[in-house]
Amino acid sequence: xxxxxxxxxxxxxxxxxxxxxxxxxxxxxxxxxxxxxxxxxxxxxxxxxxxxxxxxxxxxxxxxxxxxxxxxxxxxxxxxxxxxxxxxxxxxxxxxxxxxxxxxxxxxxxxxxxxxxxxxxxxxxxxxxxxxxxxxxxxxxxxxxxxxxxxxxxxxxxxxxxxxxxxxxxxxxxxxxxxxxxxxxxxxxxxxxxxxxxxxxxxxxxxxxxxxxxxxxxxxxxxxxxxxxxxxxxxxxxxxxxxxxxxxxxxxxxxxxxxxxxxxxxxxxxxxxxxxxxxxxxxxxxxxxxxxxxxxxxxxxxxxxxxxxxxxx
Amino acid sequence: xxxxxxxxxxxxxxxxxxxxxxxxxxxxxxxxxxxxxxxxxxxxxxxxxxxxxxxxxxxxxxxxxxxxxxxxxxxxxxxxxxxxxxxxxxxxxxxxxxxxxxxxxxxxxxxxxxxxxxxxxxxxxxxxxxxxxxxxxxxxxxxxxxxxxxxxxxxxxxxxxxxxxxxxxxxxxxxxxxxxxxxxxxxxxxxxxxxxxxxxxxxxxxxxxxxxxxxxxxxxxxxxxxxxxxxxxxxxxxxxxxxxxxxxxxxxxxxxxxxxxxxxxxxxxxxxxxxxxxxxxxxxxxxxxxxxxxxxxxxxxxxxxxxxxxxxxxxxxxxxxxxxxxxxxxxxxxxxxxxxxxxxxxxxxxxxxxxxxxxxxxxxxxxxxxxxxxxxxxxxxxxxxxxxxxxxxxxxxxxxxxxxxxxxxxxxxxxxxxxxxxxxxxxx
Numbered sequence: 001x002x003x004x005x006x007x008x009x010x011x012x013x014x015x016x017x018x019x020x021x022x023x024x025x026x027x028x029x030x031x032x033x034x035x036x037x038x039x040x041x042x043x044x045x046x047x048x049x050x051x052x053x054x055x056x057x058x059x060x061x062x063x064x065x066x067x068x069x070x071x072x073x074x075x076x077x078x079x080x081x082x083x084x085x086x087x088x089x090x091x092x093x094x095x096x097x098x099x100x101x102x103x104x105x106x107x108x109x110x111x112x113x114x115x116x117x118x119x120x121x122x123x124x125x126x127x128x129x130x131x132x133x134x135x136x137x138x139x140x141x142x143x144x145x146x147x148x149x150x151x152x153x154x155x156x157x158x159x160x161x162x163x164x165x166x167x168x169x170x171x172x173x174x175x176x177x178x179x180x181x182x183x184x185x186x187x188x189x190x191x192x193x194x195x196x197x198x199x200x201x202x203x204x205x206x207x208x209x210x211x212x213x214x215x216x217x218x219x220x221x222x223x224x225x226x227x228x229x230x231x232x233x234x235x236x237x238x239x240x241x242x243x244x245x246x247x248x249x250x251x252x253x254x255x256x257x258x259x260x261x262x263x264x265x266x267x268x269x270x271x272x273x274x275x276x277x278x279x280x281x282x283x284x285x286x287x288x289x290x291x292x293x294x295x296x297x298x299x300x301x302x303x304x305x306x307x308x309x310x311x312x313x
Numbered sequence: 314x315x316x317x318x319x320x321x322x323x324x325x326x327x328x329x330x331x332x333x334x335x336x337x338x339x340x341x342x343x344x345x346x347x348x349x350x351x352x353x354x355x356x357x358x359x360x361x362x363x364x365x366x367x368x369x370x371x372x373x374x375x376x377x378x379x380x381x382x383x384x385x386x387x388x389x390x391x392x393x394x395x396x397x398x399x400x401x402x403x404x405x406x407x408x409x410x411x412x413x414x415x416x417x418x419x420x421x422x423x424x425x426x427x428x429x430x431x432x433x434x435x436x437x438x439x440x441x442x443x444x445x446x447x448x449x450x451x452x453x454x455x456x457x458x459x460x461x462x463x464x465x466x467x468x469x470x471x472x473x474x475x476x477x478x479x480x481x482x483x484x485x486x487x488x489x490x491x492x493x494x495x496x497x498x499x500x501x502x503x504x505x506x507x508x509x510x511x512x513x514x515x516x517x518x519x520x521x522x523x524x525x526x527x528x529x530x531x532x533x534x535x536x537x538x539x540x541x542x543x544x545x546x547x548x549x550x551x552x553x554x555x556x557x558x559x560x561x562x563x564x565x566x567x568x569x570x571x572x573x574x575x576x577x578x579x580x581x582x583x584x585x586x587x588x589x590x591x592x593x594x595x596x597x598x599x600x601x602x603x604x605x606x607x608x609x610x611x612x613x614x615x616x617x618x619x620x621x622x623x624x625x626x627x628x629x630x631x632x633x634x635x636x637x638x639x640x641x642x643x644x645x646x647x648x649x650x651x652x653x654x655x656x657x658x659x660x661x662x663x664x665x666x667x668x669x670x671x672x673x674x675x676x677x678x679x680x681x682x683x684x685x686x687x688x689x690x691x692x693x694x695x696x697x698x699x700x701x702x703x704x705x706x707x708x709x710x711x712x713x714x715x716x717x718x719x720x721x722x723x724x725x726x727x728x729x730x731x732x733x734x735x736x737x738x739x740x741x
Contacts, residue, residue, distance in 0.1 A: 198482040198539075215486035239442070239449020241479060247452045251487075 010309040014126050014133040017142035018183040026187060029305050030152050037152075037301035040076075046304065048078030049312045053110040055079045058100075059136065060086050060116045065272060066136050066145075069296070070113045073303035079110070079311065097121065098128055105129040111311035114138075119176075132310035140174050145306060146271055147180035149298040151188060153291050154226055156298070157267055161188035165211075167220045167262070169195040169252060170230025170279055171241075173202045177271045178230060182208050195220035196252070199241040200232075217252050221261040228269040229254050229279045237278070245278050254280045259289070267291050316340045317734070318353045319695070322362035326369065327668030328675075328684035337367055339691040342734035347685050362695060365728060368667045369683045370402025370433070370692035371649055372674040374462075374572055375546060375620035377641075379712075381422065382411025387625035387712045389423070390430040392645065395711040397432045397730045397738040399646040400694030401621070403682055404433060408440040409467035415440035415451040420459040432737040433730075434682070434692070436462040441480060441491060447471045450480050454487040462678055463490035465546060468595065469498050470528035477532060481541035490678070492544040493532060495553060496596070500524035505636055507582045507597040515588070517635060520597055522550040529553045533560050533569050544677065545571040547622055549596035551606040558615055570677060574622035575651040576642055576717055578607055578660075584717065590631045590638035591706075592717045594622070611669060612661035618674035621648040625713030643711045647718045653698050653725025663698060691734040700726045 010028065012020070039046050055074040057067050067083065074081045084104075095103075097116075104112065111132040114122045119139030126133035137143040151161055158164055166185055172178040172194050182192045186209045193212035194201060205213050214220050221227065232248065242248045254268065268280075268290045276282045285292060317339040324335040324347060336351045337344065353359050373396065379386030389406070396404050406423050408414035414423060420437045427435025439456035443449040445467045453464050464484065470493050471477040477493075484491045501524040506512050508519025529545060533556065536543035548554060548571040561567050576594060581601040585592045592598060599607070610616050624641030631638050644651075652666040660666075675683025682690045704721050706714040730738035 198486050199479045239451075240476075241450075242483070243443075243450045243452040243454070247455050251454055 015144050015306055015310060016123050016126060016135045018144050018147050018180045023187050026184060029148055030155060032308065033152055033301040033305035036304040037298060046076060049308055050074065050077040050079035053079045053311050055081050055111045055113060055307065055311055056104060056109045057081065057083045058112055058114045063115055069299045070136060070303050073300050074307055077304055077307060097125060101125040101128040111307060134306055134310060137176055140176050142180045143176040144180050145302050146177050147184040148302040149295055150181045150269065151184045152298045152302055153269065153295045154267065157291055158225060161185060161190040164190040164225040165193065165223060166190055166226040166228060167193045167195055167224045168228045168230065169217055171200045171232045171236060172196050173200045175230050182210065193220045197242055218258060218261055221258060224262040224266055226267045226269060227254060227262055231273060231275060232279055249278050253278065254284050256281065256283060259284060269295060316357040318351055318357050319360045319362050319367055321364065322367040323364060324685060325366050325664060325667050326685040327664050328672040329686065332664050337685065339734050342691055344685060344687055344689050344691050346687050366696050366698050368694050369671040369685055370694050370730060370732065371400050371670045372403040372683050373401045373621045373648060374405045374618055374674050375407060376404045376623040377407045379625065386627055389426050389435060391712040393431040393433050393435065395645040398710050398727060400649045400696060400727045400730050401645055402433045402692035402730060402732045405436045405438050405462050408438050408465055409445055413440050413445050415443050417452060417455050417459045420456045420461050424460045433732050438462055439464040441466040450483060453484050453489045457487055457489050463492050463544060465492040468494055469496045470532065474531055478535050481536055481539045485539060485541040490542045490544050492546050494546040495525045495529035497524050497528045505593060506585060507599050509600060511582050522552055525550045525596060526552040530556055536569050537564055537567050542568045547572060547574045547596055547620065549577045549599055551603050554610045554615055570617040572618045572620045573607055573616050575619050575644055575648050576622065578611060578619065579651045579655060580717060588635040590633065590635055591642060591715050591719060593635060593638050593640055594642050595640040608660040612665060616669065617677050619652065619669040621645050625711055626715045627713050631715050641715065643709065643713055643716050645711060646709055647704060647716060649696060649727060650723035650725040654723045657724045691731055693731045694727060695729040697726045697728055698724060702726050
């Protein structure tokens, strides 16, 4: 069992994003998540703090990875987990989002884990329910548990977030991961650089506190502590935002040569799933600097911590 | 390689505003010195120009051939021979061929064939969109690395403003110059000549000026807000030139430029006369007063470059009723004479005429040629600015001979052309 149980200290009912969290909120989640990670590594089961609680996974957008991660986290803590198959649910029959929320709320779950394709969709649902709501990704807005697992992975490998230079490269304009992770890094006083073709950078990044925005990946890589590559959806590489996969890899693919521009001990991260040979060379994805599988491991730990704090009250 | 000394020439170098009698010394493919009273060593070839003009070789930013795929129109080889006969030492090959030049392999094909077959310097121009279909962005960055001088969308503007915006953003990342001919096909429709009273009288459908103005306004705004580099190809209307100069006055950072075709500056719509299809070009010849406005813009430096717009069309596509004949005119061999003739007629100075086809286009793309200065490539043209000659289609070297200049008296006869220190053309 984690040494310090700060459940009652967490001052939020929902986890809708990183934006409204204080640095202490983030650190308390990271500390608890790290405890859970160590327990799991030691082969131990945590206390069943969510025994008798019901967690509903409500994914309006398919995501096998994130949904499984939440399900495993909830089950490790003893919760009953219901995966709402949205494709076959009443949503497809024309029920409005709010009606779905009201209906689910009447079933009295303890936590709703929601992914929705519209920015702000999860927040809209959270207003209509009495239980805790955890945002598992809303449109191109936020993906807070991904941000927490990213900074936890960085902290475990670098010992800190403060003063780290993190390069985020790829489809930043359409990425909730880039937004949430940037917010988390900035709150913990690290630095973020964006590298992408101009077509994949939001029109105005001035509100995000980014220290460098460039279409020159190699410039961004110089002296970086962490290189986080984002997935580029294949349909965006077919002439709409980028001419071709070949051209994208030529200018933005993370190769061994490019990685030497970063610090020698720079971490390589990717939120997955990867397009090998497009945004990242296989030798790098599987290489000694890659912490991509550790990110997945920390994903479960972070979700245990979040569920503990929000569903366990 | 021995040295070449050209003596006693009228040196025309717009880059240094020089129009003076002097000498030019060439060594090893480069210009070694420009000055007066040079002493020649024994091994030097001496050419007494006897007052003929020496200018930088011309740079033509818009040339079409039929290669690859339609070699009966023109090949890189035949175009190159026609070009040097016209004093053109560098030329850019447009991507709208039968096989669109829209990927690295085709850019390399043009560059390699150009180096192999060409008598002058041949630059490929990449397509802006795949297949020039206006939808998917072509590999702009890779084509630029493979040697594309710029990227063009051929004969029309992009229909989709969002696509144009993304392309300008992306192109800016790679310092690719985006070129479009401002032409909204929905507005130019089935028009075959300038819209107006003459078209109405002739019973031909007209192309209205707004077909050029509206997409030009849109794209100027987009390029300016993005900070991208945009080149309007073959502008023909006063409205677009006025819009550009107004936009320039508003925003000093505007990186939007334009070219005009020599035949557009030279002729007006009356030239069509009795349905002469060699005068069917796109954009169409304008009214006399519009043409005169364009000439004034050329004089004031509001046009970056004049191009030949060389577009070879075989006889079977021109010997048709006007409405059915193809668009296009050859122009490689008449670019310099057209400019000299207009200068002689007082449209602008001879130095300005030369500027528009040498240092003007060179400056757009930071090319080292296009100027007569020590260290520059020895690409030069020796011509007689006084001599009047009659242009006859049958005498043209180009494989296609669809010239609107056929039968016209022109000033400015090319005597010799040099590329990289080698004489590549000598008039009979």
